[in-house]
Amino acid sequence: MSTVPYVNGSRSGIPSADELRSRIPGWGADLDPADRPSVPREIDGTIPEGTSGDLPEEQTEHEPRERSIEHARLTPVFGTSCPPRGVSGAIRKLAYARYSEARAAHWLLLLAADRVESKAHALRSLATRRPDNPVTETGVLSEARHHGLSSRVGHNRVDVVHHPLDPVIVGAPWVLGAWATLRVLRRLR
Amino acid sequence: MRAMVYRGPYRVRVEEKAPPRIEHPNDAIVRVTLAAICGSDLHLYHGMMPDTRVGTTFGHEFIGVVDEVGPSVQTLQPGDRVMVPFNVFCGTCWFCARGLYSNCHNVNPNATAVGAIYGYSHTTGGYDGGQAEYVRVPFADVGPTKIPDWMDSEDALMCTDALPTGYFGAQLGDITEGDVVVVFGAGPVGLYAAKSAWLMGAGRVIVVDHLDYRLDLAATFAHAETLNFGQVGDVVVELKKLTDHLGADVVIDAVGAEADGNLLQHLTSAKLKLQGGSPIALNWAIDAVRKGGTVSVMGAYGPMFSAVKFGDAFNKGLTIRANQCPVKRQWPRLFEHIRNGYLKPSEIITHRIPLDHIAEGYHIFSAKLDGCVKPVVVPPAA
Structure with missing residues (x-):
């Protein structure tokens, strides 16, 4: 039995450099830290070729852009995908305007907005020519075409235990929503 | 244009969407020829990352051909393969x-703790991604590079995130000659990190996962020893036995937010x-590394708190190093x-999926069906 941790000594099972070099393509090519591109982790203020070092030209802000209150200003460049709209948008604007990234409220409000938005969009889609389709959008049909059963059974996969929860996560809010709607309608009658 | 859009947790579809336009003088519009689904896209797909908006197009791994450039772009022109x-x-x-x-500070108004990433939660800037026919690429003179003529397209695609992230993870481990390196996760980043550890002179590399088909790839592609944590009682004790009861010199967490192995942790985070x-892999890393060792974190975690065993990290005098990879470096x-033939990143690609079938691609990757390791998305006009 090894006594290495209890007395000073060498590790066991380490092949020689020659053996490793013959077995592993490229073994030791970056042995010298100077050959590693992120060593040192921070370089000394070098600006990549093709950049001026000035503040970048600013992108036009066509509508008020939400930003972290930890920023001193709106960044010169930003993404414009899916601006905040509706109830979820109001929650998001509140999360950004009031709470810093250090506050749990910031993230919990953003998560809540996500849930509100996905439900609102799903409901709204019922009034369009392309309503949400949980069968095609979850990709569940691939189970039959891509060995859903044999990929899971007999491999001692530890994640199989919670796979049945996935349809519950997708379906439960709808079941609960339908149940609550029914309760309300019955009371109104 | 055709583009993947997020509809809510576990639901995506392909829609006709307005093509992107030049919004800043240094923008380019790139016609996507290949994209990939990343393990961190699954965190979005599962609804784990705050501010993931319905309608967003995911995809931060893509290559393509420049279609249009803004007036200040000097290094690229339409037709360049980038x-x-x-x-x-x-x-x-x-x-x-x-x-x-x-960690750029000029591109993400939504947060200061993270830079900007294509096609991710709005906490990384609100940019649409490349699982589409076209994508807006800001700072076209700074980020993209023309693909070398000799480079295969799928190898180039793997260079946009997964390969450099694994390589960067090995660098953060500060590996010295003869070090024992343990990598948690035999997904693409873990496989590349294991392979990179050898380049830096590792003496042993041990990859840990619960999926046998991925561990087989760790053995053949990355020349690593393997350990299936689902088949041992206590993975930390097993790793101690394999490492002279010292622990590994360097442990790389290439799993991140949806780690399996502790049902309570998984349920409270991923579900x-x-x-x-879910900090299962990170906690195992802290416990499996030797005292005074280094833990490199490449797996992506969300911005909220996680139940990390910081006391053990403190008492063992560990160095914990982490970051999103600065790819271009x-x-x-x-x-x-x-x-030189030391790396052939495209060897881990297992699935090539037409963009119009992307919902099935996400499900196959998420549920780990059909031996899926790395799925690539092919737009209709590619």
Whole structure:
């Protein structure tokens, strides 16, 4: 039995450099830290070729852009995908305007907005020519075409235990929503 | 244009969407020829990352052909075949000037703790991604690079995130000759990290996962010893036995927010979203590394708190190093390694999925069906 941790000594099972070099393509090519591109982790203020070092030209802000209150200003460049709209948008604007990234409220409000938005969009889609389709959008049909059963059974996969929860996560809010709607309608009658 | 859009947790579809336009003088519009689904896209797909908006197009791993450039773009022109790093970065801010491109301060108004990433939660800037026919690429003179003529398209695609991230993870481990390196996770980043550990002179590399088909790849592609944590009682004790009861010199967490192995941790994070991520692999890393060792974290975690065993990290005197990878810094050296035949990143691609079937692609990757390791998305006009 090894006594290495209890007395000073060498590790066991380490092949020689020659053996490793013959077995592993490229073994030791970056042995010298100077050959590693992120060593040192921070370089000394070098600006990549093709950049001026000035503040970048600013992108036009066509509508008020939400930003972290930890920023001193709106960044010169930003993404414009899916601006905040509706109830979820109001929650998001509140999360950004009031709470810093250090506050749990910031993230919990953003998560809540996500849930509100996905439900609102799903409901709204019922009034369009392309309503949400949980069968095609979850990709569940691939189970039959891509060995859903044999990929899971007999491999001692530890994640199989919670796979049945996935349809519950997708379906439960709808079941609960339908149940609550029914309760309300019955009371109104 | 055709583009993947997020509809809510576990639901995506392909829609006709307005094509992107030049919004800044240094923008380019790139016609996507290949994209990939990343393990961190699954965190979005599962609804784990705050501010993931319905209608967003995911995809931060893509290559393509320049279709249009803004008036100030000098290094690219329409028709150039380009690879685009997953980081959006300006190249001039305080952080970029120090090489921390993944921490750029000029591109993400939504957060200061993270730089900008294509096609991710709005907490990374609100940019649409490349699982579409076209994508807006800001700072076209700074981020993208023309793909070398000799480089295969799928190898170039793997260079936009997964390969450099694994390579960067090994660098953060500060590996010295003969070190024992343990990598948690035999997904693409874990496989590349294991392979990279050898380049830095590791003496042993042990990859840990619960999926046998991925561990088989760790053995053949990455020449690593393997350990299936689902088949041992206590993975930390098993790793101690394999490492002279010292522990590994370096442990790399290439799993991140949706780690399996502890049902309570998994449920409270991946399913109930009460934690920023399930820190199972990170806690195992802290316990399996030797005292005074280094833990490198490449797995992505959400911005909320996670139940990390910090006391053990403190008492063991560990160095914990982490970051999103500054991709472009890795490219020149990685290109050399690919050209020398030390790395052939496209060997781990298992599925090539038409964009119109992307919902099935997400499900196959998420549920780990059909031996899926790395799925690639092919737009209709590619």
